[in-house]
Amino acid sequence: MGSSMDEKVVAVIMVGGPTKGTRFRPLSLNIPKPLFPIAGQPMVHHPISACKRIPNLAQIYLVGFYEEREFALYVSAISNELKVPVRYLREDKPHGSAGGLYHFRNLIMEDDPSHIFLLNCDVCCSFPLPEMLEAHRKYGGIGTLLVIKVSPESASQFGELVADPVTNELLHYTEKPETFVSDRINCGVYVFTPDIFTAIREVSSQTKDTGNSATLRRVSSVEALQPATRNSTDFVRLDQDILSPLAGKKQLYTYETKDFWEQIKSPGMSLRCSELYLSQFRLTSPQVLASGDGTKSAIVIGDVFIHPSAKVHPTAKIGPNVSISANARVGPGVRLISCIILDDVEIMENAVVTNAIVGWKSSIGRWSRVQACSSLKSLTFKCFCLVSLNNHEPGSILCRSQAEGVYNSKLGVTILGDSVAVEDEVVVISSIVLPNKTLNVSVQDEIIL
Amino acid sequence: MKALILVGGFGTRLRPLTLSFPKPLVDFANKPMILHQIEALKAVGVDEVVLAINYQPEVMLNFLKDFEAKLEIKITCSQETEPMGTAGPLALARDKLVDGSGEPFFVLNSDVISEYPLREMIEFHKAHGGEASIMVTKVDEPSKYGVVVMEETTGKVEKFVEKPKLYVGNKINAGIYLLNPSVLDKIELRPTSIEKETFPKIAAAQGLYAMVLPGFWMDIGQPKDYITGLRLYLDSLRKKSPGKLTTGAHIVGNVLVDETAKIGEGCLIGPDVAIGPGCVVESGVRLSRCTVMRGVRIKKHACVSSSIIGWHSTVGQWARIENMTILGEDVHVGDEIYTNGGVVLPHKEIKSNILKPEIVM
Numbered sequence: 175m176g177s178s179m180d181e182k183v184v185a186v187i188m189v190g191g192p193t194k195g196t197r198f199r200p201l202s203l204n205i206p207k208p209l210f211p212i213a214g215q216p217m218v219h220h221p222i223s224a225c226k227r228i229p230n231l232a233q234i235y236l237v238g239f240y241e242e243r244e245f246a247l248y249v250s251a252i253s254n255e256l257k258v259p260v261r262y263l264r265e266d267k268p269h270g271s272a273g274g275l276y277h278f279r280n281l282i283m284e285d286d287p288s289h290i291f292l293l294n295c296d297v298c299c300s301f302p303l304p305e306m307l308e309a310h311r312k313y314g315g316i317g318t319l320l321v322i323k324v325s326p327e328s329a330s331q332f333g334e335l336v337a338d339p340v341t342n343e344l345l346h347y348t349e350k351p352e353t354f355v356s357d358r359i360n361c362g363v364y365v366f367t368p369d370i371f372t373a374i375r376e377v378s379s380q381t382k383d384t385g386n387s388a389t390l391r392r393v394s395s396v397e398a399l400q401p402a403t404r405n406s407t408d409f410v411r412l413d414q415d416i417l418s419p420l421a422g423k424k425q426l427y428t429y430e431t432k433d434f435w436e437q438i439k440s441p442g443m444s445l446r447c448s449e450l451y452l453s454q455f456r457l458t459s460p461q462v463l464a465s466g467d468g469t470k471s472a473i474v475i476g477d478v479f480i481h482p483s484a485k486v487h488p489t490a491k492i493g494p495n496v497s498i499s500a501n502a503r504v505g506p507g508v509r510l511i512s513c514i515i516l517d518d519v520e521i522m523e524n525a526v527v528t529n530a531i532v533g534w535k536s537s538i539g540r541w542s543r544v545q546a547c548s549s550l551k552s553l554t555f556k557c558f559c560l561v562s563l564n565n566h567e568p569g570s571i572l573c574r575s576q577a578e579g580v581y582n583s584k585l586g587v588t589i590l591g592d593s594v595a596v597e598d599e600v601v602v603i604s605s606i607v608l609p610n611k612t613l614n615v616s617v618q619d620e621i622i623l
Numbered sequence: 624m625k626a627l628i629l630v631g632g633f634g635t636r637l638r639p640l641t642l643s644f645p646k647p648l649v650d651f652a653n654k655p656m657i658l659h660q661i662e663a664l665k666a667v668g669v670d671e672v673v674l675a676i677n678y679q680p681e682v683m684l685n686f687l688k689d690f691e692a693k694l695e696i697k698i699t700c701s702q703e704t705e706p707m708g709t710a711g712p713l714a715l716a717r718d719k720l721v722d723g724s725g726e727p728f729f730v731l732n733s734d735v736i737s738e739y740p741l742r743e744m745i746e747f748h749k750a751h752g753g754e755a756s757i758m759v760t761k762v763d764e765p766s767k768y769g770v771v772v773m774e775e776t777t778g779k780v781e782k783f784v785e786k787p788k789l790y791v792g793n794k795i796n797a798g799i800y801l802l803n804p805s806v807l808d809k810i811e812l813r814p815t816s817i818e819k820e821t822f823p824k825i826a827a828a829q830g831l832y833a834m835v836l837p838g839f840w841m842d843i844g845q846p847k848d849y850i851t852g853l854r855l856y857l858d859s860l861r862k863k864s865p866g867k868l869t870t871g872a873h874i875v876g877n878v879l880v881d882e883t884a885k886i887g888e889g890c891l892i893g894p895d896v897a898i899g900p901g902c903v904v905e906s907g908v909r910l911s912r913c914t915v916m917r918g919v920r921i922k923k924h925a926c927v928s929s930s931i932i933g934w935h936s937t938v939g940q941w942a943r944i945e946n947m948t949i950l951g952e953d954v955h956v957g958d959e960i961y962t963n964g965g966v967v968l969p970h971k972e973i974k975s976n977i978l979k980p981e982i983v984m
Contacts, residue, residue: 192970193953193970196968196970196971196984199968199984200984203642606984608635608638609633610632610633610635611635621982621984623635623636623638623639623966623982
């Protein structure tokens with residue numbers, strides 16, 4: 175591939191679909207996860223606006239298996255706003271991360287792009303895409319992965335890889351290994367040349383020939399009951415089926431980022447990622463953030479986003495790390511710390527909300543208190559990163575919830591679904607409340623269905 | 624004759640089942656809850672049923688077209704834009720309920736399951752000549768509810784007492800009313816409570832009479848009562864139309880199995896079990912006191928008791944499901960898994976044991 179500057183680039187953002195991502199409940203019960211607001215913008219907005227910085231970007235495709243109508247409004251609005259064509263492509267059934275890309279190859283190749291970016295919508299990072307593209311051109315392979323160094327203990331949750339320190343070639347890749355392989359992990363952001371389609375086709379035809387999956391695994395009855403797509407030839411996963419086999423063959427390279435990186439898998443993470451993006455705005459576009467000293471407008475501490483249509487009383491104190499969405503009303507004497515307040519929420523006088531996500535149209539009564547852990551101290555990110563209960567990092571502030579069940583390890587942030595009413599003087603601690611509930615007694619460490 | 628069914632809100636107490644369907648369409652004894660009431664109304668000559676709803680009308684209307692055709696009864700919706708309480712919806716649906724004939728109309732509460740002795744209620748209403756009749760039912764713990772204080776012989780209602788601290792009576796409002804059209808004149812078009820505002824007015828004018836509901840009564844708006852309700856319902860079915868229950872060597876007690884369901888060899892089913900359409904129960908399965916909804920597959924040697932298995936779920940081999948486990952739609956419990964009171968939201972796989980009652984999102 176030549177390095178001519180008028181070669182076009184296409185970006186593909188995988189957004190998933192409704193039956194996946196149950197970890198994002200209850201927020202995903204009424205809105206597709208990719209549209210959930212992080213730092214004042216829908217989650218998918220962040221990779222989309224990062225794509226805008228790629229030179230010669232021709233088109234952005236969002237690929238997923240949500241219904242088209244769920245994305246129709248958003249896609250036309252964002253295309254207008256950012257002046258770049260964005261289109262949602264619906265998979266008829268899950269094809270896997272590589273299969274999805276392959277399925278739409280004709281559309282993707284319509285603009286005759288020299289390079290194709292593939293991003294996962296639930297990745298939160300600085301998206302150094304132009305830099306990745308330049309590095310990829312120099313390496314001359316068929317693909318370059320964005321990688322980051324993490325702590326050895328947390329690496330096993332991701333795809334671990336080994337790269338040549340001089341050439342940056344991808345030497346070895348393995349997904350969620352049981353033993354330690356490397357502390358460098360796959361960020362879920364890739365750039366490919368169109369040769370990737372050939373590589374994917376070769377893999378699917380190999381599976382056809384051998385007739386069964388390369389590794390022998392006990393298939394549980396639950397898996398065997400899955401629709402045939404999982405075992406068929408057009409379900410191709412990027413990590414295990416493409417990256418692993420191609421590692422070490424001088425085809426794939428890595429580009430390391432030293433900035434932040436998180437995956438937005440759970441509602442608690444959305445709060446952490448909101449914080450990261452808000453602090454990024456401070457550097458790239460500080461005019462987006464709110465400010466105030468209590469005279470004409472509320473006191474603002476740290477990085478705070480307040481939608482222009484929201485009304486915040488001057489005696490309120492907001493921040494750090496707060497996002498307030500459209501038409502929300504924050505009353506006198508309210509204190510908000512580390513929270514996401516969604517559209518049309520009403521917070522009445524003297525209430526306190528910290529480490530929480532308050533869903534659309536909810537109301538928080540006077541003197542009520544909505545919080546996560548028992549201390550009001552702002553939590554460090556180590557707390558939010560906890561996925562398994564086995565992560566004991568010395569020195570991290572221990573404010574995990576007390577829940578013992580394997581499934582409840584996400585109770586680090588209080589979440590109120592849509593239209594939840596918290597009555598006056600009620601306290602809600604480390605709880606999750608599903609939509610349309612009214613709390614007239616205090617609750618702690620509970621899930622309210 | 625007309626009828627109004629108060630469907631009301633979000634059915635949050637019956638989650639996770641109501642995350643997949645609005646509450647009136649959640650199946651009970653292999654039939655959508657609301658169909659039990661509509662059929663009972665049709666049987667006494669009601670030709671139009673109005674549903675007072677405020678949630679997911681599109682989903683409801685689709686189903687209703689089906690019922691309308693099959694039952695040959697007209698079904699319409701009256702949609703509340705804000706919650707109207709227990710009397711407001713009547714005023715809202717006024718035009719549909721009053722047809723000039725002067726006939727009384729029924730009002731039913733959609734959460735309630737009973738034998739619906741509506742013909743007897745019509746007779747009772749004609750006999751006393753008052754403006755309104757309500758069904759009351761006897762309960763063990765009246766202070767949990769609103770107690771209706773009435774004259775034992777005539778049934779004339781003296782007053783309502785909400786959650787009384789001292790014993791005033793043991794009959795509570797069963798949520799089934801037969802009202803003359805003139806009652807609508809007493810209800811303003813605003814959120815109002817029928818027990819706190821409307822009925823006391825009518826009782827003061829000596830126009831309200833109560834009939835003790837014969838047979839069983841259950842508010843099945845939450846899972847525990849749903850399971851008890853099934854037992855009462857099947858009991859009543861045994862007395863009234865035992866032919867509908869399933870019999871066989873592998874059946875114990877009252878069991879209702881849809882004709883399209885398949886049951887394997889060596890199973891023991893019952894008592895108090897309902898198995899819905901298209902279900903597959905493989906061999907060696909033990910089911911007791913549970914509801915198995917449409918399309919569920921229960922694999923070999925599994926054991927399910929006192930639980931509700933939601934639509935299209937699967938229960939793995941040798942799995943044990945008990946103690947008020949509620950599986951939402953499309954939940955798959957792995958082989959050999961034990962769940963004790965797990966409440967599982969739709970579209971989940973359960974691959975590890977749930978040792979004590981827990982909500983799985």
